[in-house]
Each structure stands twice: as C-alpha cells, then as structure tokens.
Amino acid sequence: MNPFLLVVPVSLLMIAVELFVAHRRGVQVYRLKDSITSLNIGATSQFVITLGAFISVSMYTLILEKFGAFVWDTANPLTWVLALVLYDFFYYWVHRTGHEVNFFWASHVIHHSSEEFNLSTALRQSATGFYFKWVFYIPLALLGFPLKVFLAVGFIDLVYQIWVHTRLVGRLGFLEWFLVTPSNHRVHHGQNDYCLDKNYGGIFSVWDRMFGTYADERASEPVVYGVRKPLHSWNPIWGNVNHYVLIWQAVRSTPGWRNKLMCVFAGPSWQPAGATPLPEFVPAQFERFDTPAPPWMLWVGLISCALGLLVLCYYLAVQKNLGTGPSLAIAAGALLFYFVVGLLWQSPRIQKAAHV
Numbered sequence: 367m368n369p370f371l372l373v374v375p376v377s378l379l380m381i382a383v384e385l386f387v388a389h390r391r392g393v394q395v396y397r398l399k400d401s402i403t404s405l406n407i408g409a410t411s412q413f414v415i416t417l418g419a420f421i422s423v424s425m426y427t428l429i430l431e432k433f434g435a436f437v438w439d440t441a442n443p444l445t446w447v448l449a450l451v452l453y454d455f456f457y458y459w460v461h462r463t464g465h466e467v468n469f470f471w472a473s474h475v476i477h478h479s480s481e482e483f484n485l486s487t488a489l490r491q492s493a494t495g496f497y498f499k500w501v502f503y504i505p506l507a508l509l510g511f512p513l514k515v516f517l518a519v520g521f522i523d524l525v526y527q528i529w530v531h532t533r534l535v536g537r538l539g540f541l542e543w544f545l546v547t548p549s550n551h552r553v554h555h556g557q558n559d560y561c562l563d564k565n566y567g568g569i570f571s572v573w574d575r576m577f578g579t580y581a582d583e584r585a586s587e588p589v590v591y592g593v594r595k596p597l598h599s600w601n602p603i604w605g606n607v608n609h610y611v612l613i614w615q616a617v618r619s620t621p622g623w624r625n626k627l628m629c630v631f632a633g634p635s636w637q638p639a640g641a642t643p644l645p646e647f648v649p650a651q652f653e654r655f656d657t658p659a660p661p662w663m664l665w666v667g668l669i670s671c672a673l674g675l676l677v678l679c680y681y682l683a684v685q686k687n688l689g690t691g692p693s694l695a696i697a698a699g700a701l702l703f704y705f706v707v708g709l710l711w712q713s714p715r716i717q718k719a720a721h722v
C-alpha cells in the first residue's frame with residue numbers, strides 16, 4: 367500500500383483537531399481559501415510525485431547495486447536509526463540549497479507561499495523537486511543502505527514535519543535544543559529579517575546549530591508568515607511554476623552572461639550591481655493576500671477540494687497496478703482540474719459577484 371494513502375486521512379484529522387483547539391482558545395489560525403489552496407497544492411504534488419518517484423527510485427537502485435559499499439542488517443534497529451540521522455543530515459542540505467539557490471528555491475517556494483501557518487501549510491509540498499532531490503541522497507546509496515530503508519526513513523522524515531506547522535504549541539523546553547519544533551519551524555516560515563534563511567532542519571535542529579543557521583523565535587517580534595515576493599494566487603499549478611517564470615524573465619532582462627547565471631544560481635534576493643535596492647520589510651505594514659468570493663464560491667472550493675482528495679486516494683490506492691498511460695491521464699486530468707479551480711477563485715466575474 368502507498369503509505370501516502372494514510373497521510374490524507376491522518377492530516378485531515380489533525381487539521382480538525384487543530385481547528386477545534388483553536389476554536390476553544392478563541393483564536394483564528396485558518397482562512398478557508400488559504401487552507402483549501404494548501405490541500406489542493408498537497409494533492410497536486412502527490413499526483414505528480416507518485417509518477418516522478420521512479421526517477422529517484424531508479425537512480426538510487428542503480429547506484430546502490432553498482433557502488434553500495436556495505437551490507438546493512440535491516441533487523442538491527444541501529445541500521446534504521448543511523449539511516450534516519452544521515453537522511454536528516456542530507457535533508458538539511460537539500461532544504462538549505464532549496465532556499466539559497468534561486469533555481470531550487472523555484473521548486474521549494476510553494477511550501478512557503480502561505481501567509482498563514484497551520485497544519486494545512488505542511489501539505490504545501492512542491493510538485494517539481496523530484497527530479498533533483500535524489501542527488502543529495504547519493505551518499506546513502508554509496509553506503510549501501512537498502513532502498514526500502516531509504517524510502518522508509520524519507521517517509522518518516524517528511525511525516526514528522528507535519529505536526530511542527532502549528533501556532534498552537536509554544537516553546538518545548540530542552541527539545542528546542544536538538545529537535546525541529548513548532549516554535550523553531552515558525553521562524554523558518556517567517557519573512558521578518560531575523561527569520562530569513564534560518565532553521566532548515568527536518569527532524570533535528572542540531573544541523574542548524576552546527577552550521578550557524580539556527581534562530582530562536584522572538585517573543586518581542588511576532589513572525590509574519592510568507593515570502594518577500596508573494597505568490598498572490600490560489601492556483602496550485604501557478605504556484606508550482608510561478609518562480610521558474612520569474613527566473614526566466616530575470617534572465618531575459620538582465621544583461622551579461624555572468625549576471626544571467628547569477629539570476630539562476632545565486633540566492634533569491636540577489637540583484638545585479640546598480641539595481642534599485644529592495645524596500646525594507648516592515649512587519650507591522652504587511653497585509654495578507656485575499657480576494658473577495660461569494661459564499662457559493664466557498665462551497666465550490668470546498669466540494670472541489672473534497673472531490674480532488676477522493677480521486678487522489680483512489681489514485682494512490684490503484685496507481686501501482688495502472689499502466690503508465692492511465693496514470694498519466696489521471697494525473698494530467700487532476701492538474702487541469704486544479705488549474706481551472708484556481709482560475710475560478712480569481713475570476714474577476716466571481717470576485718465582482720461577491721460585492722453584489
């Protein structure tokens with residue numbers, strides 16, 4: 367069974383619990399359009415990644431069979447613990463590269479595109495990272511860790527990160543020293559100056575402490591969630607390709623080969639010499655993205671989201687037995703569906719209807 371099939375109901379249950387607790391505390395941590403978009407982005411990534419995973423699986427297997435140095439006893443728990451710690455170490459570098467190299471940021475930015483922070487934000491996973499991330503894990507194949515160990519610890523690393531996307535859990539004492547927690551992951555999702563390029567860990571925050579990228583949450587300065595170049599869209603497909611388009615436009619409009627390369631491979635905030643400096647970020651002045659929508663559109667959003675998740679569950683359950691053609695057809699149909707729903711949210715006619 368595809369383990370991601372379990373992630374769908376478990377995530378929905380966790381979201382329901384978070385909503386309930388927030389309601390009891392009288393705080394609002396969800397906005398409907400944002401959360402529906404998060405779920406749609408999560409589903410989009412699964413439709414693509416379920417197919418794209420064959421790249422990482424084939425490459426890992428190839429390297430393992432040709433160059434795997436050691437044979438590991440999978441009955442020994444230490445094998446799994448060591449593999450998990452090493453995986454998390456390489457995850458730190460995948461994630462850090464995803465923030466500090468513009469081309470890879472184009473893939474990861476979707477995870478940071480929400481201006482909210484709740485359990486649904488965790489589901490904003492990229493649909494475009496599958497083709498390069500496996501490269502960072504080559505050392506695990508060279509060390510000879512079996513494919514099933516690699517896949518299992520990768521799954522554990524990803525699933526661990528769901529619960530840290532919440533505003534309802536405060537600081538966790540000594541755990542903050544070595545684990546990724548809601549508090550230090552809130553910093554990771556912030557766009558305040560002190561939050562930028564901080565806290566890249568997956569399960570362990572020790573890597574951030576070792577490599578100088580750790581920052582504690584500040585009680586004196588509430589975190590403003592989101593990114594400096596906001597997505598301003600509810601469209602999961604646009605969210606996945608938007609930053610690639612921005613890079614392409616920057617490459618075309620920037621003179622000089624060196625500068626063009628820097629547009630792709632320098633950090634996302636890089637600018638050519640002489641460019642107008644970006645405006646200073648003032649947390650108190652930040653306004654979250656929103657668009658008007660009539661109540662019926664919210665129902666359309668909810669129903670389409672539920673429908674998409676049902677199709678996704680079916681797809682995850684049967685995809686192994688489907689041929690490539692039907693798999694591609696279902697995935698392409700799903701992407702088209704999410705694209706159209708995304709267009710509807712921001713249709714000028716529908717926004718106008720909200721004011722009638």
Ligand SMILES: [Zn+2]
Nearest residue numbers: 461465474477
């Ligand atoms: Zn990140």
Ligand SMILES: [Zn+2]
Nearest residue numbers: 477488531555
């Ligand atoms: Zn996150």
